[in-house]
Amino acid sequence: MRSTTGYQDAMEFPRFIFNPKEGIDNPALVIADDPEPDHSPVPRLCQLKRLEGQSFGFYLRVVKDGRGFEIRDVESWSPAEHSGLREGDRVLEVNDEYVDNMDFYRVVRKIQSCDLHLFLLVLRREEYEQALCVGVDLQTLATATKGDCYSRPRLCHISRHPEHGLGMTIISVEGQKGQHIVSTMTDGPAERAGVHSGDRLIWINGVMVSTLTHSSLNRTLKKSADSVTVLVIDSGSECCYIRRKMPILPVVAECCSLPHTAKTMHLVKGCDGYGFLLRQEKLSVTRRIVHVLREVDVGSPAEGAGMEDGDLLLAVNGEPVESMEHDDIVKRIRQSGDKVSLIAISIPGRDFYRQLSISPLLFHEEFTDCVPDQTGTFTTQLSQRTNDAFL
Template identity: 70%
Template sequence: MRASTGCQDAMEFPRFTFNPKEGIDNPALVISDDPEPDPSLVPRLCQLKCLEGQSFGFYLQVDQSSCGLEIRDVDPWSPAGHSGLRQGDRVLEINEKYVHNMDLHRVVRKIKSCGLHLFVLVLRREEYEQAVSLGLDMQTLAKASKGDRWSRPRLCHISRHPDHGLGMTIISVPGQKGQYVMSIATNSPAEKAGVRTGDKLIWINGVMVSTLTHSILSKIVKKNGDSVTVLVIDSESEFSYVRRKLPILPVLAECCSLPHSAKTMHLEKGSDGYGFLLRQEKLAGTRQIVHVLREVDVGSPAAGAGMEDGDLLLAVNGELVETMEHDDIVKKIRQSGDKVTLTSISIPGRDFYRKLGISPLLFHDEWIFQDDTQQTISCCTKNLNETPLRNVEDTEEAASGLHSGTLTSQLPGRTFEAFL
């Protein structure tokens, strides 16, 4: 981990497990070839793919002069270096989402939840400074690289109606192996879930359909019975992705009607603490260790914030903790003072996202604290201890328990740098 002058401690991103279903064979730099009024101000799109145990290989910091996001210290042999990211590049979009001038911590959390694939739209420093001097709108520049009629792919969950079924038909495109389009009944579950007739089917229940025959697709739909989750895109937008050599993946999608979502809870400590236990347990039938919220006291701050017994803890004050050591999580909450922000998800919810091969935080947009000036950045470590968390009293029992507050510290007017 490195840090630059005037910056808070850098934050290293957690490692991700490689998902071959979403693999990209060539994470090379892709440059948009759309004609622009000023050819010198064409943003370029960089595709990064990490392998298991590998970082993206660059730092991200706020440029104090413009408040834009700046790429720093790119490792030439890393995914960032191979993608074409360069020192001084200014970030306009992350995964097709406009982030220019967005809070750095929020952008960092978006990157943390995206898995092994990252897509960054940037301008060179000189191009960016020229655009600023001309008073150009950065979002307009970003959109211009995609074409006039463009939208992100949609990840849609369709629940079967007892009388009308799913309300969709998957049709093979004649002469194009592995290509399928959707035909949707009016007012059907599929239409209500966000799927439209003529949409291209890209992905179903975590599997890219380009490798599937129509008969296998039909079996997948029947096997899942009550519901299916599909990734679709309209034909014009698909053309934009093909032209830009950009794979269509869930990480680039907008979320439509997914049945489970992460929950962010803002807790303020009461006279008896927060009113819950944090335990490290094994998921039933697996060897996987998880951090579980237990024994939520009736009438406690935890209960009032919506905490439910058995939910899995994903983040503390916006920092991912799934891979952290139990004692480190306890320490983080204790250091928070009298307030803490916890993000959790139910076990069925986590199972749902695991089957899809995506993070339950990919579409979770409740990361922003009630006070954005309060942030904590630190590193993740691994270990497998089991200790309940409850009170913050100076007792031996409380040393393994937790009832503390927000993992925050005042950082007014500071510049942050995060290592990815």
């Protein structure tokens, strides 16, 4: 019988006798190094949502003697503060598009055109500067936050074919309420518009499909006599958005051939002025105030630039004016002197984008590429500091 006092004799360990001839090459003496901790900075995704006519509540500034764009003067209780945006944050992406190497004015225009939703990927100032010092590729860093399967959603406009219809079938995902996938006809209208078989259907004619039953979704399709506009995404990318807790909205989408686009008109004042009347009107259905171009004179600079009676005015000298007061818009035009640049959209275009609940400026490249005019006019809320814009 063995004694059980002292230690349990549960297992025996092999004895190791140190041999000085083997030195530290003895395998028993090898100690593995601890892995180096990963000190790579992790960007933050800030989701801002404002009300109609409300600002996001922050200044965007070009960093002096350096690169990048810095967040300044975040207002208390604003959408910016609520999103977690902080003083000194550096902006890497706007609405899922890398902007650190873009022109400042183009970045501001992108923010101004995004309507009510804004997504900013940011780094803290210290992390940003440290990343630059050690040669981190910031674009690669931003992309790494999304996942390998990531691609942006697609906003596609599908015109109905007399024989093939829309060229797609919507299938409900079994066991997942409000989830639908799309099956497309090869080389059919939907496929040519940018929809792929197996895509998740997110949004149709301005309505989130997750709020629709399958029968109401079919009724929506039948009501769309000539065309339909859908927001779709592949399943892998959808998972990336879900993981990031980021809603899939048109503001982050790629545009696939929408039927109506805004137009930019450059007017040079004639002896009788520009030759049009700007009127403030109230829409009968929504009661919304809009600014409409009326009474375009025959042979006037306005007619020569492509203006048509009833066009909705969107911007003056690259500055959005839809939410401005009528007198302020008139003042901006008069301050332009003998030249003015106007962005407008036709009545059918206005109705199309209103149905989709997005701004016509969202996919208007000439707007985002706009630069200040010769007078330095850029936005109504530029601060006195150089290259600061209130958004």
